Amino acid sequence: MTGAGSPVQPGGDGRRGQAAQRLAHLEVIEVTVEKLVMGGDGLARYEGIPIFVPRAVPGDRLRIRLTQRRPDYARAEIVEVLEAGPGRRQPPCEYFERCGGCDLQQIEDDLQPRLKAAAVVETLRRLGRLELPPPEVVAGEAWAYRLRAQLHAAAGAAGRPEVGYFARGSRTLVGVDRCPILVPELENALGDLAAGLPDEPPRRLDLAAGDAASWTMAPVVEGMPRGPVELVVGEHTLRYDARAFFQSHRGLLPRLVEAAVGSWRGDHAGDLYAGVGLFTLALAGRYRQVVAVESDPAAARYARINARRNNLEAIEILALRAETALARWPGPCDRLLVDPPRAGLSRQVRDGVLALRPERLTYVSCDPPTLARDLRQLTGAYRVESWTLLDLFPQTGHMEAVVQMVGAG
């Protein structure tokens, strides 16, 4: 270990406080990585103090440099892998070292979903005090899966625009001309994208792929594909564009719909945070009437188009915030599905769901900490029947959860 005096806030009294004081004077230390935590960092400890290390693998013996010290934890970067943990590999993508798009390429594909699932279970236990039955874990293609990309562009030094992702933890552009997690049509498009952009390009570019090698981009740039694309998922064709939300893993879309919608049937279903109607259309095959709520007017417009083009008449789309729609829900509801953004449910929505009290409640979440908070509030009235974790984001630290609940009686 090498010493380096740097400002620190030692944490509390006792052994932990003394350890924090010792850590304050260290710059480079050796640790063993215990496990992966939510978001994809490895967790190691220095005399009990948690240290979060990006791009680590459980079982790694590492020399790390401390980059941030807090009273109760620290962050670090890898200086050297002294001994590789099981499943460590050479990251396949040439840009991985600098690009902030992926977190887990150093871990074998098969191992990633298992490690991430364990991290989600622990997050729900720690933050939600929830002891759930073991989840079903579903994984699909680990590469060439991603239907959507959020890229950044800037005027390049050689007079040619540069396109890529931000570097990890910064807004520095890392130019890329390939990205192996994208579906092939987007990866091919990426290769030629920079050449088709004006000298002063839009700073953010959203790309989305459809079926039959189609793709589209927003904002509109002369000569680039624009407008909606179409994708068949199960029995339905969905239309969307690069600005509307759409789930990102092409191969797992049917599994996601199956896990969320299930095989229950009934009279009245609700779909809050409906996007362009991915779950709404599938619910309409099982319920007599479906009310879908989506606050983005453009996505709500696609949801209406998608309902009409799939000849599903028993769907009512409300272009409203979930908070507003719940306050004036148009009729009974036996089954409610919620799929909020990362922030989870607002207090108003949680209260509104509990007031509506559907018999069956499905929660689809891309953010385990807010899922934990919300389930804690909901599990007084609901019992978790089963849940599924789907690896919609291979090579990253994210995981999608689908939780099926029934009224606790």
Ligand SMILES: C[S@@+](CC[C@H](N)C(=O)[O-])C[C@H]1O[C@@H](n2cnc3c(N)ncnc32)[C@H](O)[C@@H]1O
């Ligand atoms: C995670 S996406 C889910 C979309 C859809 N369920 C799907 O799987 O394609 C969340 C959606 O909620 C919408 N949204 C965000 N805040 C909302 C709110 N307060 N009320 C209703 N919709 C909202 C977003 O525009 C986005 O389309």
